[in-house]
Amino acid sequence: xxxxxxxxxxxxxxxxxxxxxxxxxxxxxxxxxxxxxxxxxxxxxxxxxxxxxxxxxxxxxxxxxxxxxxxxxxxxxxxxxxxxxxxxxxxxxxxxxxxxxxxxxxxxxxxxxxxxxxxxxxxxxxxxxxxxxxxxxxxxxxxxxxxxxxxxxxxxxxxxxxxxxxxxxxxxxxxxxxxxxxxxxxxxxxxxxxxxxxxxxxxxxxxxxxxxxxxxxx
Amino acid sequence: xxxxxxxxxxxxxxxxxxxxxxxxxxxxxxxxxxxxxxxxxxxxxxxxxxxxxxxxxxxxxxxxxxxxxxxxxxxxxxxxxxxxxxxxxxxxxxxxxxxxxxxxxxxxxxxxxxxxxxxxxxxxxxxxxxxxxxxxxxxxxxxxxxxxxxxxxxxxxxxxxxxxxxxxxxxxxxxxxxxxxxxxxxxxxxxxxxxxxxxxxxxxxxxxxxxxxxxxxxxxxxxxxxxxxxxxxxxxxxxxxxxxxxxxxxxxxxxxxxxxxxxxxxxxxxxxxxxxxxxxxxxxxxxxxxxxxxxxxxxxxxxxxxxxxxxxxxxxxxxxxxxxxxxxxxxxxxxxxxxxxxxxxxxxxxxxxxxxxxxxxxxxxxxxxxxxxxxxxxxxxxxxxxxxxxxxxxxxxxxxxxxxxxxxxxxxxxxxxxxxxxxxxxxxxxxxxxxxxxxxxxxxxxxxxxxxxxxxxxxxxxxxxxxxxxxxxxxxxxxxxxxxxxxxxxxxxxxxxxxxxxxxxxxxxxxxxxxxxxxxxxxxxxxxxxxxxxxxxxxxxxxxxxxxxxxxxxxxxxxxxxxxxxxxxxxxxxxxxxx
Numbered sequence: 001x002x003x004x005x006x007x008x009x010x011x012x013x014x015x016x017x018x019x020x021x022x023x024x025x026x027x028x029x030x031x032x033x034x035x036x037x038x039x040x041x042x043x044x045x046x047x048x049x050x051x052x053x054x055x056x057x058x059x060x061x062x063x064x065x066x067x068x069x070x071x072x073x074x075x076x077x078x079x080x081x082x083x084x085x086x087x088x089x090x091x092x093x094x095x096x097x098x099x100x101x102x103x104x105x106x107x108x109x110x111x112x113x114x115x116x117x118x119x120x121x122x123x124x125x126x127x128x129x130x131x132x133x134x135x136x137x138x139x140x141x142x143x144x145x146x147x148x149x150x151x152x153x154x155x156x157x158x159x160x161x162x163x164x165x166x167x168x169x170x171x172x173x174x175x176x177x178x179x180x181x182x183x184x185x186x187x188x189x190x191x192x193x194x195x196x197x198x199x200x201x202x203x204x205x206x207x208x209x210x211x212x213x214x215x216x217x218x
Numbered sequence: 219x220x221x222x223x224x225x226x227x228x229x230x231x232x233x234x235x236x237x238x239x240x241x242x243x244x245x246x247x248x249x250x251x252x253x254x255x256x257x258x259x260x261x262x263x264x265x266x267x268x269x270x271x272x273x274x275x276x277x278x279x280x281x282x283x284x285x286x287x288x289x290x291x292x293x294x295x296x297x298x299x300x301x302x303x304x305x306x307x308x309x310x311x312x313x314x315x316x317x318x319x320x321x322x323x324x325x326x327x328x329x330x331x332x333x334x335x336x337x338x339x340x341x342x343x344x345x346x347x348x349x350x351x352x353x354x355x356x357x358x359x360x361x362x363x364x365x366x367x368x369x370x371x372x373x374x375x376x377x378x379x380x381x382x383x384x385x386x387x388x389x390x391x392x393x394x395x396x397x398x399x400x401x402x403x404x405x406x407x408x409x410x411x412x413x414x415x416x417x418x419x420x421x422x423x424x425x426x427x428x429x430x431x432x433x434x435x436x437x438x439x440x441x442x443x444x445x446x447x448x449x450x451x452x453x454x455x456x457x458x459x460x461x462x463x464x465x466x467x468x469x470x471x472x473x474x475x476x477x478x479x480x481x482x483x484x485x486x487x488x489x490x491x492x493x494x495x496x497x498x499x500x501x502x503x504x505x506x507x508x509x510x511x512x513x514x515x516x517x518x519x520x521x522x523x524x525x526x527x528x529x530x531x532x533x534x535x536x537x538x539x540x541x542x543x544x545x546x547x548x549x550x551x552x553x554x555x556x557x558x559x560x561x562x563x564x565x566x567x568x569x570x571x572x573x574x575x576x577x578x579x580x581x582x583x584x585x586x587x588x589x590x591x592x593x594x595x596x597x598x599x600x601x602x603x604x605x606x607x608x609x610x611x612x613x614x615x616x617x618x619x620x621x622x623x624x625x626x627x628x629x630x631x632x633x634x635x636x637x638x639x640x641x642x643x644x645x646x647x648x649x650x651x652x653x654x655x656x657x658x659x660x661x662x663x664x665x666x667x668x669x670x671x672x673x674x675x676x677x678x679x680x681x682x683x684x685x686x687x688x689x690x691x692x693x694x695x696x697x698x699x700x701x702x703x704x705x706x707x708x709x710x711x712x713x714x715x716x717x718x719x720x721x722x723x724x725x726x727x728x729x730x731x732x733x734x735x736x737x738x739x740x741x742x743x744x745x746x747x748x749x750x751x752x753x754x755x756x757x758x759x760x761x762x763x764x765x766x767x768x769x770x771x772x773x774x775x776x777x778x779x780x781x782x783x784x785x786x787x788x789x790x791x792x793x794x795x796x797x
Binding site: 022066072104106107185194197200 | 412
């Protein structure tokens with residue numbers, strides 16, 4: 001594929017949160033396509049292109065761990081006298097959240113020691129800036145130099161992802177056999193009131209094929 | 219995955235004629251009273267449905283109509299055909315026995331029932347509606363007892379008929395119509411079944427009977443504070459679209475597993491663990507007792523379990539457990555505020571589950587101190603050893619869950635297991651069978667050490683050797699100065715394990731004095747002890763001497779060496795009883 005890239009990502013922890021267990025977080029077994037898209041976009045993206053995830057290779061056995069973290073339960077409001085809008089208007093109102101009042105301890109079941117290889121390609125969103133070689137080269141150059149717009153992460157911002165491009169053949173995964181992963185988040189449909197879209201991947205020998213599901217994400 | 223499996227389990231329960239689970243739109247609830255109505259809505263009798271056992275009170279569980287979402291908020295609508303006296307009579311007694319009146323609830327009860335039953339021609343429906351119309355807000359009828367006004371749920375019966383009013387077919391039909399008309403208007407793809415354009419409820423029913431959670435229930439799926447929502451979905455369950463039907467199914471299945479007296483539930487530390495299989499097999503009982511803590515009251519059952527354990531430890535599969543490749547699910551839950559958090563989740567087969575349990579008990583196996591020490595110590599007993607004062611409330615949170623997860627997944631034990639048990643030993647200076655078992659299991663599995671069941675004189679591990687040395691030193695002191703106020707163990711155990719170079723020269727010198735004293739009375743015995751000392755010391759490399767510090771794993775070996783040597787000293791010479 002002329003527009004295809006291969007990227008290896010890895011990290012000590014990852015949490016691809018299941019929406020149904022988002023408060024007391026429980027991770028999906030593997031990386032979701034939207035998380036993979038996020039990583040690629042962190043390294044290289046332009047309005048003219050759109051990343052589409054083809055396959056995700058799960059390179060290491062799936063292991064879970066539990067952590068507990070202190071977080072907050074409230075957001076700084078947008079409207080109102082103490083909100084963001086008021087602060088922007090007069091430039092003086094302080095924006096603050098008192099941690100003591102809104103501290104919440106949340107448990108999480110996260111993945112340990114993960115490694116994935118993402119196979120993806122890009123498509124054009126409109127007629128402008130159509131130049132396969134340019135985008136591909138820019139992505140690969142940036143990825144091999146370790147450049148990124150913002151730090152790519154494995155599901156949650158605090159779990160940073162390390163990355164490098166994969167040259168040539170993709171090595172075989174440590175996993176074998178077939179595994180039904182259940183219904184899994186594919187992506188969010190931003191045009192339909194941000195409705196989540198789910199798909200049902202089957203992992204074969206560590207490889208998840210997302211190509212049959214791409215029609216939905218816009 | 220978790221919810222899907224629970225949803226499947228619900229379908230399985232539905233298909234099983236021996237199991238009672240409620241239909242969509244109904245739920246098992248505990249009823250305390252029943253009002254027997256005449257055809258004209260007069261209360262003829264107040265029936266107490268509760269069962270008393272000594273001081274404990276058991277309301278009667280019954281299937282009642284309930285919307286597949288949780289009631290919440292200050293002015294929540296009434297339930298249909300049952301509710302508290304707050305709704306039925308508009309009055310409830312507070313803790314001091316004072317009457318509190320609830321106007322909104324009083325009218326909500328009437329409103330809900332008029333809406334659903336007005337078109338119904340049934341005698342029962344008419345009787346209930348006339349009962350409702352005869353109530354006057356602010357007035358308490360004379361038949362309303364204190365109990366009725368302060369506790370429990372109230373249902374209705376019709377005079378001369380069997381069963382509750384809500385069990386009448388005509389009323390059920392009205393309820394079904396109401397259910398259909400009151401589906402959520404929000405539509406989306408269900409993340410449990412994958413079906414598109416399903417009605418998505420804004421909240422799900424809650425789970426009861428999770429140890430430590432609120433008794434009214436806690437939610438597995440909930441977004442109860444603004445920071446938890448995303449994509450503008452607020453604090454509703456629209457953040458996680460599950461269809462009404464599926465939300466009902468998974469919660470009903472989980473509540474069935476969690477029900478009090480369920481044999482598919484065990485409590486381990488702060489984690490409530492439920493487990494189930496594709497088909498009912500004996501493996502469920504086995505798992506419950508092998509991983510749980512409670513002894514079965516049934517002696518035969520206990521014996522059977524021990525037998526199975528013996529088999530799995532040897533690597534055999536007991537065929538009484540059922541087919542090897544039956545799917546097996548384990549879900550560990552613990553409460554966190556009004557929510558439930560998933561501690562661990564395991565999907566496997568009965569076969570691998572038996573293997574994993576076998577591997578765990580094999581790692582634990584150790585020579586016992588006393589005849590009545592358990593051959594297969596259950597996780598619960600081990601965890602209690604990790605808590606100050608052996609109080610199960612003080613078991614470190616997280617640890618219990620991690621420990622059980624390590625067992626069912628056959629993974630490394632959490633490192634905190636070793637640090638905690640060493641901490642306990644340092645604090646109370648007790649080295650017993652259960653603690654030695656924990657250390658042995660940790661070192662065999664995590665540090666890949668080969669450790670024998672009993673004393674291993676060939677083991678040259680420095681920690682192990684020093685542990686043995688310490689046991690002999692303690693023995694000498696005990697023999698020479700029986701009943702000393704502070705024994706060498708009380709004063710030096712922790713320090714000797716951590717910093718041998720500082721401690722051992724001192725205690726060995728003291729031991730020599732002790733030996734001198736023993737020599738006067740039992741010269742032969744003194745020689746034997748001295749020889750054991752020399753034997754062990756010989757293997758301590760002279761150029762290195764005693765290590766200045768020992769890492770935690772070596773300290774663990776120290777404890778095991780101490781335990782083994784002491785076992786050896788006390789079992790071989792039966793005339794010397796312990797302490």
